Structure formats: C-alpha cells, structure tokens
Amino acid sequence: MLQQFGFTQYESQVYEALITIDEALDATAIVKRSNVPRSKVYDVLRRLSDKGMVLESTVEKKRLYTPLPLESAISKLRRDFDDNITQLKSIQVRNKPADDRVWTLKDDQSIDSLVSAILNHATTSIVFSGWADDIEQHHSLLESKESNGVSVEIHTIGNLNTNISNVTTLIPDSEHQNLERSRIVIIDKEEVLFAGIEENNWQAIHTKSRPLVTFFTEFFYHDVALTEITQKFGTMMMEDSEIRNVLLKLRY
Structure with missing residues (x-):
C-alpha cells in the first residue's frame, strides 16, 4: 500500500x-498480522x-x-510530496548551467522558424525590431502574447497595421545609406536573436549571453530613440547639412 510512496515492502x-485493526499492537502481534520476520520487525x-x-x-x-x-497519513504524504517537488525545482534552478554560447544559423526560412519558436517561449516581455513585412509574419502571435499579458515593444521599418500598443515606426528615406534589413528579437530580457x-544571404546569431542581450537591448532602444528624434525634429535637423550627412549614415 505504501510502496508507491517510497516505503519498503515490510514498512x-x-x-x-x-491500520486494519482498531487497537494498539505489540511487536509479537504485528509479526503475526504482517508476516514481517521477527528479526526485522523492530527495525521496520x-x-x-x-x-x-x-x-508508540x-x-x-x-x-x-x-x-x-x-x-x-494521506495529508502527510501530500505535504511530503509537495516539499519534495519544491526541493527538486530548487535543485534544478541552482544546478542549471548558464548557457552563454553563441549559435549561428543561416537561411531565411530557418531563421524565421526560430523566431517563431522563441516568441512562443516568451512569458514576460518581447522586443522586436525589423522591417514591417518580416514582423507581419509573426503579427498574430505578437498580438496574442500581448493580450495574454506579455509586454510587447516593436520597432518597425515601414508601416505595420497592428493593434499592438507600443510600436515605433520608421518610414525609410531613400537617401539613407545604411538602412539594411535586419531583425532583433529579445524575449524575457534573457535571450536574443x-x-x-551578409553577401545577399540571411545569417543570424542566437544566444542567452547576458552581455550580448544587454548590447542588443540597448541597440533596440537606440533605434527607437533615433526614430522618435527624427520624427519630431527631422525637418529642422535635415536643414543642417552636417547633421543631415551624419543621420543618413546611421544604421537604424
């Protein structure tokens, strides 16, 4: 009866x-009722x-x-089980090695599939920067995540038709020199793609390295800030030839 809870057969x-008799027993009576050998009963x-x-x-x-x-006994076994689960989870967290390796991946379709996978894993936050048509492929998932309480921030190059609340939009200028297609996806502040x-082919890196997650997070907000500044003060800044030349060289 108790073996499935980690007790021995004799126990x-x-x-x-x-438990099947309504009176206290001594060791001799227990031996007779349980068929546990007398030599073992006291230890059991x-x-x-x-x-x-x-x-006793x-x-x-x-x-x-x-x-x-x-x-x-049932209540005790339940509490013991819950305590064991808590301890097991604690051990897993403590012993989980930090994975700061940087993985590389090629091929646009493979990269897009990996983007979908890591977006699905997000539980607290998503940061996504990219061109509108790239983001559009994941738009329904992003909206679903936001509706389920995940913080979603998007920086899009080109207009994106969306109900997501936190979106910054850059409308490209034909004279931008370094406006290259790229994607940044950061989930839960701990994982980045x-x-x-490069040479007309998509290439990606994927990592949980904290320094790289921090770097690309700052890079994302650099793009957001630059977009906001350009939208508010672009006309004035473009009138200054030196500032204009610098802005057109920046990579958003």
Whole structure:
C-alpha cells in the first residue's frame, strides 16, 4: 500500500497490519498480522516511527504501536510530496548551467522558424525590431502574447497595421545609406536573436549571453530613440547639412 510512496515492502506490511485493526499492537502481534520476520520487525517499526507513520507507547513495560490515522497519513504524504517537488525545482534552478554560447544559423526560412519558436517561449516581455513585412509574419502571435499579458515593444521599418500598443515606426528615406534589413528579437530580457544580410544571404546569431542581450537591448532602444528624434525634429535637423550627412549614415 505504501510502496508507491517510497516505503519498503515490510514498512507497507506493518502499517497495513496496524491500520486494519482498531487497537494498539505489540511487536509479537504485528509479526503475526504482517508476516514481517521477527528479526526485522523492530527495525521496520523504528523506521516507521522516524517517518512519523506510527505512534508508540509503553504500557506495563510493554511497547505498543498504533498507526498514524489514515486521513492524517494521506495529508502527510501530500505535504511530503509537495516539499519534495519544491526541493527538486530548487535543485534544478541552482544546478542549471548558464548557457552563454553563441549559435549561428543561416537561411531565411530557418531563421524565421526560430523566431517563431522563441516568441512562443516568451512569458514576460518581447522586443522586436525589423522591417514591417518580416514582423507581419509573426503579427498574430505578437498580438496574442500581448493580450495574454506579455509586454510587447516593436520597432518597425515601414508601416505595420497592428493593434499592438507600443510600436515605433520608421518610414525609410531613400537617401539613407545604411538602412539594411535586419531583425532583433529579445524575449524575457534573457535571450536574443539577431539576423542580418551578409553577401545577399540571411545569417543570424542566437544566444542567452547576458552581455550580448544587454548590447542588443540597448541597440533596440537606440533605434527607437533615433526614430522618435527624427520624427519630431527631422525637418529642422535635415536643414543642417552636417547633421543631415551624419543621420543618413546611421544604421537604424
């Protein structure tokens, strides 16, 4: 009966012998009812006592045993199980190695599939920067995540038709010299995917390295700030030839 909860066969037999009779028993009676050998019964009773599954009393120099009531035993086993689960989770967290490796990936379709996968894993926050048509492929998932309480921030190059609340939009200027297609996806402030085009082919890196997550997070907000500044003061800044030349060289 108790074996599935981590007790030995003899421990289970002794507890069952005690719980199925409404009186306290001494070791001799327990041996008869449980079929546990006399040479083992005292050790089994000691272990059950240590585990809080039997109560002991001495009456007229005779040691008597009675079981922990069944409802109390069930409650105890539940609490023990919950405590063990809590300890197991704690051990997993403590022993989980930090994975700061940087993985590389090629091919646009493979990169896009990985973007979908990591977006699905997001539980608290998503930061997404890219061109509107790239973001559009994940738009329904992003809206779903936001509706489920995940913070979603988007920086899009080109107009994006969306109900997402936090979106910064850059409308490209034909004279921008370094406005290259790229994607930045950061989830839960701990994982980043950056993709860009090199020699006409998409290439990406994916990592949980904290320095790189921090770098690309700052890079994202650099793009957002630059877009906001350009929208508010662009006309004035473009009138200054030196500032205009610098702005057109910046990579958003």
